[in-house]
Amino acid sequence: MPQETKRTIPSDLIEATAFELMRRAAIEIPEDFRLGVEAMVDTEAEDLSRFVLESMVENWHAAEEDRRAMCADTGLPRYYVKAGNEAVIGGGFVALERALRRATARATHEIPLRPNRVHPLSRADHNNNVGINAPEIEFSFEPDADWLDITTVHKGGLFGTDYRMLFPGDGKDGIKRFFLDTMMQFGRRGLACQPAIVGIGLGGSKDTSMILGKQAACLRTVGDRHPDPEIAALEVELTELGNNIGMGPMGFVGTSMVVDCHIDVGYTHTGGMPMSVHSFCLSSRRAVARIHPGGEVEYRTDPNWFTPYHRREGIE
Amino acid sequence: MATQKNKLKEVRLSIPVSPEDIAALEIGTVVYLDGVIYTAREGAYKRILEQGIAPPVDLAQLSNVSFHCSPAAARNDDGSYTVGAVTATASFRFSRWLADWFPASGCKVIIGKGGMSAEDYRTHFVPNGAVYLTTVGYGTGALLGRGIKHVRDAHWLDELGIAQALWVFEVENMGPFLVESDLRGNSLFDRDAERINAGVERLYDGLQPPALSRYGETTSREDEVI
Numbered sequence: 388m389p390q391e392t393k394r395t396i397p398s399d400l401i402e403a404t405a406f407e408l409m410r411r412a413a414i415e416i417p418e419d420f421r422l423g424v425e426a427m428v429d430t431e432a433e434d435l436s437r438f439v440l441e442s443m444v445e446n447w448h449a450a451e452e453d454r455r456a457m458c459a460d461t462g463l464p465r466y467y468v469k470a471g472n473e474a475v476i477g478g479g480f481v482a483l484e485r486a487l488r489r490a491t492a493r494a495t496h497e498i499p500l501r502p503n504r505v506h507p508l509s510r511a512d513h514n515n516n517v518g519i520n521a522p523e524i525e526f527s528f529e530p531d532a533d534w535l536d537i538t539t540v541h542k543g544g545l546f547g548t549d550y551r552m553l554f555p556g557d558g559k560d561g562i563k564r565f566f567l568d569t570m571m572q573f574g575r576r577g578l579a580c581q582p583a584i585v586g587i588g589l590g591g592s593k594d595t596s597m598i599l600g601k602q603a604a605c606l607r608t609v610g611d612r613h614p615d616p617e618i619a620a621l622e623v624e625l626t627e628l629g630n631n632i633g634m635g636p637m638g639f640v641g642t643s644m645v646v647d648c649h650i651d652v653g654y655t656h657t658g659g660m661p662m663s664v665h666s667f668c669l670s671s672r673r674a675v676a677r678i679h680p681g682g683e684v685e686y687r688t689d690p691n692w693f694t695p696y697h698r699r700e701g702i703e
Numbered sequence: 704m705a706t707q708k709n710k711l712k713e714v715r716l717s718i719p720v721s722p723e724d725i726a727a728l729e730i731g732t733v734v735y736l737d738g739v740i741y742t743a744r745e746g747a748y749k750r751i752l753e754q755g756i757a758p759p760v761d762l763a764q765l766s767n768v769s770f771h772c773s774p775a776a777a778r779n780d781d782g783s784y785t786v787g788a789v790t791a792t793a794s795f796r797f798s799r800w801l802a803d804w805f806p807a808s809g810c811k812v813i814i815g816k817g818g819m820s821a822e823d824y825r826t827h828f829v830p831n832g833a834v835y836l837t838t839v840g841y842g843t844g845a846l847l848g849r850g851i852k853h854v855r856d857a858h859w860l861d862e863l864g865i866a867q868a869l870w871v872f873e874v875e876n877m878g879p880f881l882v883e884s885d886l887r888g889n890s891l892f893d894r895d896a897e898r899i900n901a902g903v904e905r906l907y908d909g910l911q912p913p914a915l916s917r918y919g920e921t922t923s924r925e926d927e928v929i
């Protein structure tokens with residue numbers, strides 16, 4: 388038993404860490420995203436589009452200097468939890484979920500975040516971003532590890548995401564067509580608050596393709612490439628395609644639409660090729676912490692969600 | 704990131720913005736504001752224009768700049784207010800109130816997100832001597848929050864809640880905003896969309912048609928979803 392106790396990750400540490408993650412996500416833009424947008428400032432030839440990009444960079448500095456939220460729309464806060472197979476959580480997974488809900492409510496009051504979560508029909512608002520199925524908590528596991536990785540994402544934007552059932556015969560042309568359609572319909576007037584990290588979910592069942600696309604947008608960093616060379620090449624091709632539409636931030640003429648494109652896949656029905664597109668906006672907010680059994684907490688901005696184990700293909 | 708001098712024209716205007724200043728504004732100019740502005744969106748529009756409830760203050764006396772916005776704000780224990788970040792909300796939804804809004808408020812500058820239609824500019828803005836400024840990004844909430852020096856009032860907070868209340872802000876060098884419509888009825892978004900539309904079809908050249916077309920896919924690619 389003493390052995391057990393020493394290894395246990397207490398739920399109050401989880402709550403305190405989650406609270407700190409909410410603050411970091413709302414205020415500090417992840418470095419990979421900032422560098423990606425700064426690189427676009429250098430390549431953007433259009434004055435208006437470049438002005439928008441420069442203003443965003445200035446805005447992130449202002450947010451960090453003043454310790455205020457980077458965008459007044461603080462999005463929908465949610466969590467991704469990756470638990471080592473040997474991790475032990477004090478009070479179990481129910482205690483973890485309760486800790487994350489408490490941290491969300493407290494962060495909403497204290498940072499403050501905008502209380503965005505309402506009941507879809509009654510529009511009832513608890514003023515704390517907590518409610519039925521909110522915040523979402525998704526789980527993944529990792530072999531040979533005793534830590535707990537908690538990622539929070541504050542995903543903004545009512546626009547920039549779409550789903551379509553494509554068919555095997557549509558092939559890469561179909562993927563490009565749907566990608567272009569989504570970029571343009573939500574890029575006009577900057578509804579998607581682009582340039583964005585665009586995530587694409589390909590395959591799986593319909594819901595899987597939506598989940599994969601969202602995770603590809605929110606949980607992979609700018610510059611990260613899929614280990615499958617064919618998928619990696621398509622990521623690069625779609626990034627270039629998006630930046631050659633002729634449109635930039637706010638829908639002005641320009642070449643800055645896609646900071647990076649990430650594709651993740653799941654085995655799908657032999658007759659279909661479901662596809663989703665997600666845009667992680669100019670406020671691409673994510674923050675990550677690893678909690679070790681000894682109580683040590685390390686903060687970072689790369690969720691490292693898609694581990695080789697997570698993308699496993701065969702039977703072990 | 705190399706620091707490039709931005710080549711856009713920039714102006715700093717005092718509120719109330721004079722008819723001469725408004726007439727001189729050109730689309731694509733960067734604007735910063737000093738003075739008093741207030742927020743008004745569907746909650747305030749409905750009360751004032753549909754329910755005939757008198758505005759909580761004489762709006763024309765107060766300012767001629769109104770803002771489609773809901774701040775990330777909180778009421779402090781001492782009755783004052785803290786405003787963190789400020790981000791505009793999409794303006795196209797408020798088109799139906801424009802005809803009554805301009806004469807009722809004396810407003811000459813509307814600030815919002817994403818602009819309104821060219822038709823709205825021609826029919827409502829130009830005849831009332833008014834222009835539209837758009838926020839930038841649109842995630843520049845921290846920069847705009849910095850421009851608010853004091854929250855003078857939050858009217859109808861109990862009736863409408865934080866998002867819809869009529870907030871009165873004293874602002875200093877608040878911006879950046881971009882001139883989206885001018886007194887000739889030009890629109891910056893429309894001007895750029897025309898250039899972009901000219902190249903749209905070539906993007907699809909050589910891509911085979913989809914196996915199954917989609918309900919709604921017949922919409923022209925030059926159309927907007929709003």
Ligand code: SF4
Nearest residue numbers: 458543544580668842
């Ligand atoms: S989409 Fe992103 S940047 Fe735009 S208003 Fe929403 S949270 Fe802010």
